[in-house]
Amino acid sequence: MEQTVQVIRIERSRGWVALQLKELWAYRELLYFLVWRDVKVRYKQTALGVSWAIIQPVFTMVVFSLFFGRLAKMPSDGIPYPLFSYAALVPWTFFSHGLTLASNSLVGSANLIKKVYFPRLAIPIASVTSGVIDFVIAFIVLLGMMIYYGIVPTLNVIWLPLLLLITFITSLGVSLWLSALNVQFRDVRYMIPFLTQLWLFATPIAYPSSLLSEPWRTLYSLNPMVGVVEGFRWALLGTDTAPGPILIVSSLAALALLVGGAFYFRRLEKTFADVV
Amino acid sequence: MGDIAIRVQGISKQYRLGKKERYQTLRDTLASTFTVPFQRVGRLLRGEGLDVAERNELIWALKDISVELRRGEAIGVIGANGSGKSTFLKILSRITEPTTGFAEIYGRVGSLLEVGTGFHPELTGRENTYLNGAILGMKRGEIDRKFDEIVAFSEVERFIDTPVKHYSSGMYLRLAFAVAAHLDPEILLVDEVLAVGDAGFQKKCLGKMGSVTKEGRTVLLVSHNMGAIAQLCARTIHLEQGRLKCIGPSTEVVSAYLSSSIGDDVKSSWFTDSSKPNHAEVRFSSARLLSVDEQPLSVVRFDSAFFVEIAYAVTVPIRDLSVSYKVHDTQGNLVFEAMDTDMPEWKGRVREPGQYRSICEVLPSFLKPGRYRISLGSFVEHVKMIEKQESVLSFDVSEVGYPLNPGRLGIVSPVLQWKVIG
Numbered sequence: 001m002e003q004t005v006q007v008i009r010i011e012r013s014r015g016w017v018a019l020q021l022k023e024l025w026a027y028r029e030l031l032y033f034l035v036w037r038d039v040k041v042r043y044k045q046t047a048l049g050v051s052w053a054i055i056q057p058v059f060t061m062v063v064f065s066l067f068f069g070r071l072a073k074m075p076s077d078g079i080p081y082p083l084f085s086y087a088a089l090v091p092w093t094f095f096s097h098g099l100t101l102a103s104n105s106l107v108g109s110a111n112l113i114k115k116v117y118f119p120r121l122a123i124p125i126a127s128v129t130s131g132v133i134d135f136v137i138a139f140i141v142l143l144g145m146m147i148y149y150g151i152v153p154t155l156n157v158i159w160l161p162l163l164l165l166i167t168f169i170t171s172l173g174v175s176l177w178l179s180a181l182n183v184q185f186r187d188v189r190y191m192i193p194f195l196t197q198l199w200l201f202a203t204p205i206a207y208p209s210s211l212l213s214e215p216w217r218t219l220y221s222l223n224p225m226v227g228v229v230e231g232f233r234w235a236l237l238g239t240d241t242a243p244g245p246i247l248i249v250s251s252l253a254a255l256a257l258l259v260g261g262a263f264y265f266r267r268l269e270k271t272f273a274d275v276v
Numbered sequence: 277m278g279d280i281a282i283r284v285q286g287i288s289k290q291y292r293l294g295k296k297e298r299y300q301t302l303r304d305t306l307a308s309t310f311t312v313p314f315q316r317v318g319r320l321l322r323g324e325g326l327d328v329a330e331r332n333e334l335i336w337a338l339k340d341i342s343v344e345l346r347r348g349e350a351i352g353v354i355g356a357n358g359s360g361k362s363t364f365l366k367i368l369s370r371i372t373e374p375t376t377g378f379a380e381i382y383g384r385v386g387s388l389l390e391v392g393t394g395f396h397p398e399l400t401g402r403e404n405t406y407l408n409g410a411i412l413g414m415k416r417g418e419i420d421r422k423f424d425e426i427v428a429f430s431e432v433e434r435f436i437d438t439p440v441k442h443y444s445s446g447m448y449l450r451l452a453f454a455v456a457a458h459l460d461p462e463i464l465l466v467d468e469v470l471a472v473g474d475a476g477f478q479k480k481c482l483g484k485m486g487s488v489t490k491e492g493r494t495v496l497l498v499s500h501n502m503g504a505i506a507q508l509c510a511r512t513i514h515l516e517q518g519r520l521k522c523i524g525p526s527t528e529v530v531s532a533y534l535s536s537s538i539g540d541d542v543k544s545s546w547f548t549d550s551s552k553p554n555h556a557e558v559r560f561s562s563a564r565l566l567s568v569d570e571q572p573l574s575v576v577r578f579d580s581a582f583f584v585e586i587a588y589a590v591t592v593p594i595r596d597l598s599v600s601y602k603v604h605d606t607q608g609n610l611v612f613e614a615m616d617t618d619m620p621e622w623k624g625r626v627r628e629p630g631q632y633r634s635i636c637e638v639l640p641s642f643l644k645p646g647r648y649r650i651s652l653g654s655f656v657e658h659v660k661m662i663e664k665q666e667s668v669l670s671f672d673v674s675e676v677g678y679p680l681n682p683g684r685l686g687i688v689s690p691v692l693q694w695k696v697i698g
């Protein structure tokens with residue numbers, strides 16, 4: 001019965017450390033339960049429950065339609081303005097919610113971090129993942145609106161999962177940086193609303209990116225959400241915006257954010273339990 | 277290597293005390309980015325060492341600990357508050373890294389630094405069982421299998437689908453401990469989880485721990501309950517200010533620890549060490565024993581009442597604060613515990629920030645002649661522990677006025693009223 005015993009060596013790590021994705025994988029059940037808890041608690045605690053997933057993007061869409069669509073007569077690539085902005089708000093809400101939740105997640109789980117060992121990456125990953133349900137609900141409303149406006153999606157919808165993945169990667173990538181920083185500097189918490197606000201306007205949600213001419217437009221897509229938003233409109237609404245180069249740049253930027261964030265997070269991870 | 281479960285080699289852990297390593301604001305960091313280099317240059321020019329000013333902010337919570345645990349051994353860890361026991365367990369459970377040294381662990385580790393970690397008030401007992409199990413490292417199938425057993429152990433069957441925010445604190449603890457007790461790793465690290473709940477529950481926990489150690493698992497148990505340590509563990513480590521004071525058979529180490537913590541002399545008054553930073557919401561400032569006519573005293577007549585006076589500062593408004601003390605005898609028995617919320621007046625009330633004194637009158641003709649020590653505690657009942665101060669006072673109860681036989685058995689010797697009816 002004497003099998004190979006698992007040996008753990010405990011000592012101080014220095015500098016950059018490996019990501020230990022294999023260990024993270026071994027803890028996938030914990031990850032699952034953390035997501036499950038977040039979703040469950042969110043819907044148990046709020047009176048309106050699931051409807052919050054819809055209220056926020058729909059309300060923003062209404063405001064945008066009034067001010068940008070009606071008053072400012074913003075061009076919208078030939079799509080009815082409400083649909084044009086809502087198709088962008090759906091992935092945007094997933095991104096910004098995930099970002100807000102995950103960036104505060106380590107501080108919010110201080111008690112877990114101080115009392116139990118597990119790969120800390122699981123905490124922000126779970127926070128971002130728990131937003132997928134909200135995304136799906138908001139997405140169903142989007143489909144309803146498309147039927148209302150009589151718009152048939154193009155075959156390009158097969159790219160949607162990839163676009164969702166880029167959104168996830170971006171949200172998580174940014175959160176990894178911010179959540180780790182937040183442990184050391186609580187200033188981050190106050191920075192986040194400000195950051196998402198600025199980012200919202202730096203993303204073509206209220207306006208089309210076709211306002212920019214070409215070398216700038218691709219450069220602009222270093223903001224990964226540019227690629228996501230343009231991609232969503234292209235895949236679902238059939239806007240003729242040739243998002244190829246944008247998407248490639250955006251994906252690469254998203255990946256860079258994620259990989260950099262993951263290493264940065266791991267580097268600071270050893271201080272979390274002592275400082276948080 | 278075959279029969280070693282844990283090997284610890286020269287482990288030390290340094291913490292930065294005070295505000296510094298807690299969290300800083302960006303402004304402080306930016307400001308010090310500019311000022312610190314100049315200060316350093318200044319110090320160098322003046323010929324002082326570089327880290328003089330910085331060093332006094334650091335403490336060694338653990339210093340050069342080396343120890344080996346054999347497979348299947350239960351070992352106790354004792355020491356005063358702040359001696360590094362929890363830090364030791366945190367390092368072994370990989371929650372925090374050692375500053376120097378290394379440890380090797382052979383086998384699957386489960387650590388229990390607290391019961392109910394991750395319990396969410398909005399979730400039901402069932403949901404929390406799964407969540408907490410996963411957090412403690414159980415697989416889902418394993419929880420499925422043990423679920424009925426856990427619920428039976430916790431005795432909360434009827435409420436298992438009620439959110440735990442509606443549980444009484446006792447039920448909450450029972451469920452939390454039940455989940456933890458069904459963890460079965462090869463190596464178990466336990467920190468003071470036996471100190472929760474009512475007497476019946478503590479007994480149950482002790483029983484469970486006893487069976488765990490008998491199953492031949494390797495257990496490292498931190499406790500202030502000397503009786504439990506002596507009963508459950510064959511060997512015990514005594515930590516003192518982060519250093520390994522001694523290691524050996526439990527009974528010897530425990531009695532050496534108790535006599536050293538009581539000291540040769542009775543200490544009839546205690547004042548806090550104000551050089552240590554203290555950020556607790558309740559800070560004990562002093563404690564002393566007073567006679568009925570309010571004179572400080574260190575020896576109490578058996579047949580006279582006396583007062584225990586505890587002075588403390590409250591720094592934030594706290595509802596339902598209890599200030600308590602425990603009296604232990606030299607054998608390590610907890611003789612009794614008393615808290616100021618035993619009186620209904622302060623129940624449910626908020627104590628605003630300020631200076632307070634809680635004064636307790638202790639019955640005459642009750643404590644057996646001998647030496648006792650007093651530990652202080654403050655907490656919000658069923659919610660959280662705020663501060664503890666172990667063995668701050670010690671006193672003697674003298675034989676004066678003792679009417680009973682000196683060999684009378686029992687921990688206390690109350691002189692009771694009898695009626696004999698013929």
Ligand SMILES: Nc1ncnc2c1ncn2[C@@H]1O[C@H](COP(=O)(O)OP(=O)(O)OP(=O)(O)O)[C@@H](O)[C@H]1O
Nearest residue numbers: 274291292293337356357358359360361362363364
């Ligand atoms: N995160 C931290 N940052 C700074 N200092 C810390 C931190 N954690 C512990 N310490 C310090 O390390 C020392 C040892 O603490 P530790 O919690 O290990 O004591 P302990 O023996 O478990 O005490 P107790 O009996 O009260 O539980 C203490 O002086 C404490 O102030």
Ligand SMILES: [Mg+2]
Nearest residue numbers: 361362363467
């Ligand atoms: Mg401790």
